Amino acid sequence: MDARPLRSPARRLFARATRLGAAALACLVAACAEQPEPKRATHAILITCDTLRADRLGVYGYERATSPELDAFARDALVFDRAYSCAPWTQPALSSLLTGRPPEEIGVTPGNTKRMGKSVETLAETLRDKGFATAACVSNGLVRKLPPNAAGIGLEQGFELYDSEMTMREKNRVAFERDARGTTDAALAWLATRPRDGRFFLWVHFQDPHGPYLPPPELAAEFARPPTDEKLPLGTTQRGLGQIPQYQRLDGENRPDVYRDRYDAEIRCFDREFGRLIAELGARELLDDSIVVFTADHGESLGEHDQYFCHGENVQREQVHVPLLVRPPGGVSKRADRDERGYARSSAHVNHLDVAPTLFAALDLPSIADWRGLPLSDPTALPRDRALVQCFVALRKNVSEWAIGDGRWRLLWREHDAPRLYDVLADPGELRNVAGHEPEVVARLQKAYAEYERSLGARDGIETEIDDETSKGLEALGYVETQKR
Numbered sequence: 001m002d003a004r005p006l007r008s009p010a011r012r013l014f015a016r017a018t019r020l021g022a023a024a025l026a027c028l029v030a031a032c033a034e035q036p037e038p039k040r041a042t043h044a045i046l047i048t049c050d051t052l053r054a055d056r057l058g059v060y061g062y063e064r065a066t067s068p069e070l071d072a073f074a075r076d077a078l079v080f081d082r083a084y085s086c087a088p089w090t091q092p093a094l095s096s097l098l099t100g101r102p103p104e105e106i107g108v109t110p111g112n113t114k115r116m117g118k119s120v121e122t123l124a125e126t127l128r129d130k131g132f133a134t135a136a137c138v139s140n141g142l143v144r145k146l147p148p149n150a151a152g153i154g155l156e157q158g159f160e161l162y163d164s165e166m167t168m169r170e171k172n173r174v175a176f177e178r179d180a181r182g183t184t185d186a187a188l189a190w191l192a193t194r195p196r197d198g199r200f201f202l203w204v205h206f207q208d209p210h211g212p213y214l215p216p217p218e219l220a221a222e223f224a225r226p227p228t229d230e231k232l233p234l235g236t237t238q239r240g241l242g243q244i245p246q247y248q249r250l251d252g253e254n255r256p257d258v259y260r261d262r263y264d265a266e267i268r269c270f271d272r273e274f275g276r277l278i279a280e281l282g283a284r285e286l287l288d289d290s291i292v293v294f295t296a297d298h299g300e301s302l303g304e305h306d307q308y309f310c311h312g313e314n315v316q317r318e319q320v321h322v323p324l325l326v327r328p329p330g331g332v333s334k335r336a337d338r339d340e341r342g343y344a345r346s347s348a349h350v351n352h353l354d355v356a357p358t359l360f361a362a363l364d365l366p367s368i369a370d371w372r373g374l375p376l377s378d379p380t381a382l383p384r385d386r387a388l389v390q391c392f393v394a395l396r397k398n399v400s401e402w403a404i405g406d407g408r409w410r411l412l413w414r415e416h417d418a419p420r421l422y423d424v425l426a427d428p429g430e431l432r433n434v435a436g437h438e439p440e441v442v443a444r445l446q447k448a449y450a451e452y453e454r455s456l457g458a459r460d461g462i463e464t465e466i467d468d469e470t471s472k473g474l475e476a477l478g479y480v481e482t483q484k485r
């Protein structure tokens with residue numbers, strides 16, 4: 001693609017991934033023209049964490065020590081400050097991340113109850129077909145391997161090893177998961193036995209910050225602070241509007257500060273095991289041969305917009321803004337521009353659709369025609385006012401919400417409601433709707449969304465045939481509702 005300047009509006013918005021190869025890593029690795037040619041990545045490693053807000057991490061400015069290991073890793077990575085998920089739900093978010101395609105095109109728009117159509121090709125399939133060994137170790141029950149007779153495909157498609165072994169049951173519902181230690185153990189077990197020769201693609205998905213927040217006791221104690229007098233009703237549904245959702249309830253605890261502290265402790269629990277994984281990759285001399293990308297599938301509301309300890313309820317920033325760290329082979333150049341804390345940062349507006357092209361560019365592989373994202377190898381070259389449909393969600397009772405943004409402005413709307421506009425730079429909490437003051441911005445983003453809709457390709461979606469047991473499990477998770485509710 002003749003990427004820059006992007007001429008047509010549709011291209012400006014949703015440019016197809018470029019065919020940039022490893023040479024395009026120059027700006028990321030070297031940050032200046034005099035640097036030697038960057039090293040091609042032999043392997044690709046994607047590490048994701050469920051329900052992890054960027055602003056609760058040290059690298060993103062959080063004052064508590066939730067993420068010393070991740071912060072240390074970030075010093076060798078490029079840190080993206082304006083990165084967004086495609087949706088606030090696990091299934092569509094991870095499906096887009098692992099295919100490079102928006103949820104609308106792959107049949108996972110409504111939430112967690114759909115699986116991708118059979119014609120969708122995943123990153124793992126493409127890499128496997130190119131001779132890569134492929135392995136995934138995932139710990140959220142929603143992305144466990146589908147039964148052989150299921151319609152559609154799951155995220156296991158293309159992985160030679162798909163370790164979704166989960167024996168831990170959540171406290172309040174029929175949902176299985178695996179803790180961070182078990183996740184790292186599974187990844188290390190594969191690394192110990194992987195084929196010595198050849199290239200590989202490894203995906204590791206941690207679950208820990210997902211509720212209910214039950215960190216190890218020592219971390220719960222470390223992060224506990226005296227709570228304020230704020231109290232909430234203990235919910236009897238899975239919704240988080242003005243209450244503690246049923247699935248999050250910790251016995252009779254009704255003080256939201258206690259939950260917030262426990263959320264922080266859960267992040268540190270994940271962080272310790274993230275650090276163990278990175279250390280082992282380093283010890284095996286794999287880190288500097290790999291492109292490593294870290295992100296979260298979505299965020300979490302901790303009381304913003306009256307939503308407590310939940311996601312998948314709206315597309316406000318706290319549910320869709322995610323951390324995104326890209327570590328090229330050998331790490332970001334020591335000569336790269338860094339902030340006062342030592343991080344190389346980018347304020348480019350990016351989303352999960354950029355991850356697949358980024359991995360392929362680093363691996364020196366041609367991009368895929370269906371991809372809409374751009375390689376993040378050289379973020380300074382990304383279009384400045386890049387408009388992205390950051391997310392959408394089909395809520396219960398057939399209420400949907402969409403958002404589109406350009407890095408500064410975010411426009412959110414539901415059917416039959418007036419759109420809301422936020423200046424995210426001035427108002428990161430999205431508290432002040434300025435749509436009435438900025439009609440031109442509203443019109444521009446509405447036009448951009450219409451262009452996006454027109455640009456969507458064939459819908460490859462197909463609904464998974466969910467058996468009774470799975471249906472009950474999903475209902476218990478709060479992801480589907482029966483006729484009774």
Ligand SMILES: [Zn+2]
Nearest residue numbers: 050051090297
């Ligand atoms: Zn999730």
